Amino acid sequence: MRPLLSLTLCLSLFANPAFSAKDGSIPMKYEGGSLPLKQHDGLKVLLSPDTIKITQGKQSFAVPSQKVTEVSYGNDVHRRVGAAIGVAAVTLGIGAMLLLVKTKKHYVGIVWDGAEMAGTPPKGGAVFKVGKGEYRGFLSGLEGVTGRKAVNADSVGSGGTSK
Numbered sequence: 024m025r026p027l028l029s030l031t032l033c034l035s036l037f038a039n040p041a042f043s044a045k046d047g048s049i050p051m052k053y054e055g056g057s058l059p060l061k062q063h064d065g066l067k068v069l070l071s072p073d074t075i076k077i078t079q080g081k082q083s084f085a086v087p088s089q090k091v092t093e094v095s096y097g098n099d100v101h102r103r104v105g106a107a108i109g110v111a112a113v114t115l116g117i118g119a120m121l122l123l124v125k126t127k128k129h130y131v132g133i134v135w136d137g138a139e140m141a142g143t144p145p146k147g148g149a150v151f152k153v154g155k156g157e158y159r160g161f162l163s164g165l166e167g168v169t170g171r172k173a174v175n176a177d178s179v180g181s182g183g184t185s186k
Contacts, residue, residue, distance in 0.1 A: 049157050054130060057147030058084055068151065070164045077149065084143045086135050091169040093134040096162055097176035098127050129158040133165065
């Protein structure tokens with residue numbers, strides 16, 4: 024049943040028009056982890072029932088899906104104070120309204136243990152900054168291919184795991 028669920032989730036994930044890459048990979052940014060990749064540079068992640076393929080430029084790493092031990096997600100919310108101050112200097116009313124606007128950044132992390140693929144560290148993890156349009160689909164796809172329920176890193180300790 025798990026392979027059928029994984030296949031269904033992957034197919035529904037790639038049917039989403041937000042994923043515009045021809046190979047079905049999801050564009051995002053590498054925020055950090057144990058892979059020797061450039062931080063904040065764009066990368067593509069391709070989910071398959073067997074592997075999670077992470078590619079940045081000519082570098083490519085494959086993490087076996089069954090070796091993933093943890094999937095987590097979280098948000099980083101910033102108020103646009105700097106923009107509000109800049110706009111307030113020019114137009115008084117609009118600058119004050121910008122203080123009410125929030126920007127939300129979505130992060131997804133994976134941890135693996137026992138990866139035995141060439142070039143991929145046997146133990147490690149990675150954190151990705153995922154776009155608003157791809158966030159939920161990517162998280163669902165990861166849950167499907169790994170069989171792991173994603174944990175909300177923002178509410179660890181408070182008992183919540185809602186997306």
